[in-house]
Amino acid sequence: MKSTLARALLAWxxxxxxxxxxxxxxxxxxxxxxxxxRAKPVPVAMSGYSGEVEKVLRFDLEIAGFKxxxxxxxxxxxxxxxxxxxxxxxxxxxxxxxKFAKAFTGGSVRTQAHALADEVVLAVTGVRGIARTKIxxxxxxxxxxxxxxxxxxxxxxxxxxADNSVVAAxxxxxxxxxxxxTTYKSGNPDIVSQDIDSGERKIVARYGGSxxxxxxxxxxxxxxxxxxxxxxxxxFVANADGTGLMQLTxxxxxxxxxxxxxxxxxxCFATRTSEPRRILAKIxxxxxxxxxxxxxxxxxxxxxxxxxxxxxxxxxxxMRDFQLYVVPAKGGEARILVPGLDxxxxxxxxxxxxxxxxxxxxxxxxxxxxxxxxxxxxxQNLGVCTQPAWSR
Amino acid sequence: MKRAIFVPLLVIGLLLTAGTTGCKxxxxxxxxxxxxxxxxxxxxxxxRAGPITSAPPTTxxxxxxxxxxxxxxxxxxxxxxxxKPAEPPHPTSPSGYPQPSPDLIEGMVADTxxxxxxxxxxxxxxxxxxxxxxxxxxxxxxxxxxxxxxRLMIDGHCxxxxxxxxxxxxxxxxxxxxxxxxxxxxxxxxxxSTRSWGEDRSVALGHDxxxxxxxxxxEFILLQPPK
Numbered sequence: 001m002k003s004t005l006a007r008a009l010l011a012w013x014x015x016x017x018x019x020x021x022x023x024x025x026x027x028x029x030x031x032x033x034x035x036x037x038r039a040k041p042v043p044v045a046m047s048g049y050s051g052e053v054e055k056v057l058r059f060d061l062e063i064a065g066f067k068x069x070x071x072x073x074x075x076x077x078x079x080x081x082x083x084x085x086x087x088x089x090x091x092x093x094x095x096x097x098x099k100f101a102k103a104f105t106g107g108s109v110r111t112q113a114h115a116l117a118d119e120v121v122l123a124v125t126g127v128r129g130i131a132r133t134k135i136x137x138x139x140x141x142x143x144x145x146x147x148x149x150x151x152x153x154x155x156x157x158x159x160x161x162a163d164n165s166v167v168a169a170x171x172x173x174x175x176x177x178x179x180x181x182t183t184y185k186s187g188n189p190d191i192v193s194q195d196i197d198s199g200e201r202k203i204v205a206r207y208g209g210s211x212x213x214x215x216x217x218x219x220x221x222x223x224x225x226x227x228x229x230x231x232x233x234x235x236f237v238a239n240a241d242g243t244g245l246m247q248l249t250x251x252x253x254x255x256x257x258x259x260x261x262x263x264x265x266x267x268c269f270a271t272r273t274s275e276p277r278r279i280l281a282k283i284x285x286x287x288x289x290x291x292x293x294x295x296x297x298x299x300x301x302x303x304x305x306x307x308x309x310x311x312x313x314x315x316x317x318x319m320r321d322f323q324l325y326v327v328p329a330k331g332g333e334a335r336i337l338v339p340g341l342d343x344x345x346x347x348x349x350x351x352x353x354x355x356x357x358x359x360x361x362x363x364x365x366x367x368x369x370x371x372x373x374x375x376x377x378x379x380q381n382l383g384v385c386t387q388p389a390w391s392r
Numbered sequence: 393m394k395r396a397i398f399v400p401l402l403v404i405g406l407l408l409t410a411g412t413t414g415c416k417x418x419x420x421x422x423x424x425x426x427x428x429x430x431x432x433x434x435x436x437x438x439x440r441a442g443p444i445t446s447a448p449p450t451t452x453x454x455x456x457x458x459x460x461x462x463x464x465x466x467x468x469x470x471x472x473x474x475x476k477p478a479e480p481p482h483p484t485s486p487s488g489y490p491q492p493s494p495d496l497i498e499g500m501v502a503d504t505x506x507x508x509x510x511x512x513x514x515x516x517x518x519x520x521x522x523x524x525x526x527x528x529x530x531x532x533x534x535x536x537x538x539x540x541x542x543r544l545m546i547d548g549h550c551x552x553x554x555x556x557x558x559x560x561x562x563x564x565x566x567x568x569x570x571x572x573x574x575x576x577x578x579x580x581x582x583x584x585s586t587r588s589w590g591e592d593r594s595v596a597l598g599h600d601x602x603x604x605x606x607x608x609x610x611e612f613i614l615l616q617p618p619k
């Protein structure tokens with residue numbers, strides 16, 4: 001355990017390392033450094049942009065952990081324009097050094113602006129930006145629901161199902177343009193895979209009982225799911241097409257919402273002890289004992305998601321309302337983030353997309369930058385939006 | 393990204409044709425899900441994955457002792473539906489009573505009204521069938537015993553105060569617990585199927601305890617052979 005002095009020095013070092021990602025100086029797995037709000041937003045000033053481009057840049061950079069300030073206070077200056085095409089140069093205001101000068105052509109104006117934002121994030125933090133990534137989610141209208149995919153900011157949303165039935169839990173298959181999800185189209189909850197480009201759908205699990213909560217492995221070769229064919233909702237793993245089914249748990253308790261460690265070795269899920277107490281647990285993806293993941297005083301955990309860098313598990317704690325938490329992946333001190341549920345990590349292991357519930361049954365998606373706590377609601381008029389999944 | 397333009401054009405195109413052809417709006421190229429019988433891949437019976445030990449490890453996270461399956465053979469009375477078993481069968485897996493395949497109910501005619509008065513309700517975050525609900529369970533059980541050609545689907549539901557996939561599993565536990573109550577009452581396990589709707593099919597749309605209590609339920613659906 002670090003002394004208070006060492007931690008303070010580390011925090012100063014993190015703040016003082018102006019050209020480094022605010023978190024690069026943190027010790028591994030130090031949840032205080034990650035979640036504790038020590039990371040200050042990077043101050044940036046922008047000039048020359050207008051209209052939609054300006055809005056996109058502002059959204060992308062704020063959710064990436066930047067803050068827009070007057071030029072005199074900025075650490076970075078982004079200058080450019082969007083007349084014929086989007087172009088920009090980034091200047092390190094402290095060292096008076098140019099970082100890059102780029103112009104973008106092709107695609108839509110939004111894509112060009114996203115690409116510029118990604119360049120800024122890469123130049124400042126050394127980590128690839130997420131402005132051009134996609135999410136999938138569920139939209140409910142009149143007690144039916146469909147699966148949608150959209151840009152990470154909710155734009156360009158497209159329905160990929162039109163079954164007038166109930167769907168749930170989309171999960172991207174890494175390395176393929178394929179989504180797994182649960183659908184009730186046959187009258188029973190089945191797990192299917194859908195090729196996003198061709199629309200082709202295949203049954204992955206259609207056993208007696210309920211087939212729910214698909215989760216693709218990070219290498220895209222396997223899928224975890226919850227099947228009740230044995231008489232209780234249990235954790236199973238199969239090949240990506242559903243063959244080679246293996247049962248990992250056999251308990252009278254319910255297992256739910258599995259997720260994978262990024263190395264594919266572990267599956268984390270919500271379950272219950274015999275007490276009964278609701279817990280998070282993990283199991284080897286090839287079978288073995290179920291191991292509880294301690295989450296300090298957080299209660300009623302569900303919907304875990306393992307960060308792509310392997311370090312953190314985000315989960316939902318249900319009390320009077322829902323709260324998002326983060327815990328080190330091997331267990332330990334869980335830290336509360338914001339009200340919300342059903343969070344999934346972006347490829348950068350610092351942004352979360354999750355569901356927020358408002359009064360009167362409103363549900364919508366929201367983004368959170370965990371280190372700076374900066375947050376953006378994803379405005380949508382599609383209906384009730386829930387269960388987001390970030391593409392890999 | 394031309395998709396941003398394609399989608400509105402596609403929608404307009406479909407809307408224009410919908411009036412003449414009466415077709416449903418469908419995203420481009422989507423294929424209907426294959427019917428159960430034409431499932432393209434065969435899925436063999438699951439093999440149990442590796443040894444499951446009940447001894448906790450000495451370091452690291454706490455292990456929950458998961459009892460390995462005992463491999464109990466299927467009880468002989470599980471195959472008969474016409475005769476009443478002398479005593480209810482015991483669970484044949486550590487998870488409970490295995491489910492009949494969906495193929496077995498394919499083509500049966502569902503009647504959601506027949507047992508609608510006997511829907512049973514649950515306490516918050518619980519799948520326990522309360523003794524006060526046994527009257528309903530037994531009424532349904534008596535009907536099934538009287539008509540051995542019929543089957544049953546039990547739908548499990550939740551209120552909104554849970555995350556969606558947790559609720560999907562909880563709804564299934566409610567349906568399964570109700571099924572077990574019927575099995576113990578003497579209905580053969582393979583005549584009863586379950587499915588969970590999570591919180592997706594609420595009957596009461598308010599955001600108060602009154603509505604929530606109505607939504608925490610299991611409903612019985614009579615399945616009859618086609619005429």
